[in-house]
Amino acid sequence: MTKKIVITGIGATTPLGGTATDTWTNLLAGQSGTSTLNHPWVAETQIPVTFAAQARVSPADVLERFEVKRLDPSSQFALIAGREAWADAGSPEVEPERVAVDWATGIGGVWTLLDAWDTLRERGPRRVLPMTVPMLMPNGPGAALGMDLHARAGIRTVVSACASSTEALVNAYDRLQAGLADIVIAGGSEAAIHPLPIAAFAAMHALSTRNDDPATASRPYDIGRDGFVLGEGAAALVVETEEHAKARGAHIYAELLGGVVNSDAYHITAPDPEGAAAARAMIGTIQNAGFDLKDVAHINAHATSTPVGDIAEYNALRRVFGDLLDGIPVSATKASTGHLLGGAGAIEAVFTVKALAERMAPPTINLTAQDPAIPLDVVTTPRALPAGDLLAISNSFGFGGHNAVIAFRSV
Incomplete structure (x- = not known):
């Protein structure tokens, strides 16, 4: 069970x-x-x-x-x-x-x-x-x-x-x-x-x-x-x-719904521009958690601020969500923290947990002219998330084609 x-x-x-x-x-x-x-x-x-x-x-x-x-x-x-x-x-x-x-x-x-x-x-x-x-x-x-x-x-x-x-x-x-x-x-x-x-x-x-x-x-x-x-x-x-x-009477911030780990097998540093494996990781994470794509209320994106990486992740997101993506608030918090490499996923998991616990999506700073090739709903000021049962995912991708996605649910 x-x-x-x-x-x-x-x-x-x-x-x-x-x-x-x-x-x-x-x-x-x-x-x-x-x-x-x-x-x-x-x-x-x-x-x-x-x-x-x-x-x-x-x-x-x-x-x-x-x-x-x-x-x-x-x-x-x-x-x-x-x-x-x-x-x-x-x-x-x-x-x-x-x-x-x-x-x-x-x-x-x-x-x-x-x-x-x-x-x-x-x-x-x-x-x-x-x-x-x-x-x-x-x-x-x-x-x-x-x-x-x-x-x-x-x-x-x-x-x-x-x-x-x-x-x-x-x-x-x-x-x-x-x-x-x-x-x-x-x-x-x-x-x-x-x-x-x-x-x-x-x-x-x-x-x-x-x-x-x-x-x-x-x-x-x-x-x-x-x-x-x-x-x-x-x-x-x-x-x-x-x-x-x-x-033990512990305070619970959120539920961890698990995740999926896979790989691009594409290039030692560059992501697959089509985002096929990254997309499979997101779909698998959501399906394994027992939810539908329409249930995702927030995404903490990997979003490193590289010309190639950001658009590859966008392509993966669009591949997964289609038109549903236009209604999902996306936060790219590396704009504030920089990229903690192996520690990035953990701090972004903390941000995702806090976003669900406080019903507040964190902002993406420094976005002054959004790339028209990446038409996401990017959160640029703190944004209230809706009431009810919320699902959020956090993406992480790394050199060598490593992909990892996790999902959290509000409590």
């Missing part, structure tokens, strides 16, 4: 705020989390893109000193977001053997890896930190959070580029349906605002180059969009069966 799976806690540290509450408030206020990078390495490396969406609150201001020293920034963000989500869920008293972690990252401990390489070259092997390997491993963030929560039902890490944390949520849903845990903390983190990833993304012409106006650089669907803005941070959601949540 299919179980009802619900969200009972959320946490985040992002370019918009150090908590989920602050992030959501500033998102609704139309703020941008993007700013000029003020680091010596910007001039030293002569990187062509000099801005990014940096975390609003430094982990050093939140964590203990020993935690900062022993964890890569991607793990630091995970610990902050995960602890907030766990506290928001009421700090559940659950047997450790029934607690699991489904986490995600796109790149992992890149700061640790590259700092260690610099140390090796400049100071020799004896100066390389002994914790370097566990700090740089992609499973480091999930492991740090799992140890903090004493999760012994399994710690799993997904590395599927920008679809990673949406896939982690699908995995959490499946784990709970299989009865392998009573409660799962799921999400994703990323900390790749480093000169090498910036230079590499810039080399493939993936990043916006609006160095003179960073706050408006991420502009999904705009005719002047020229690439994504690299972001950092983490988001976490506490996921459990409705039966388990009600038994």
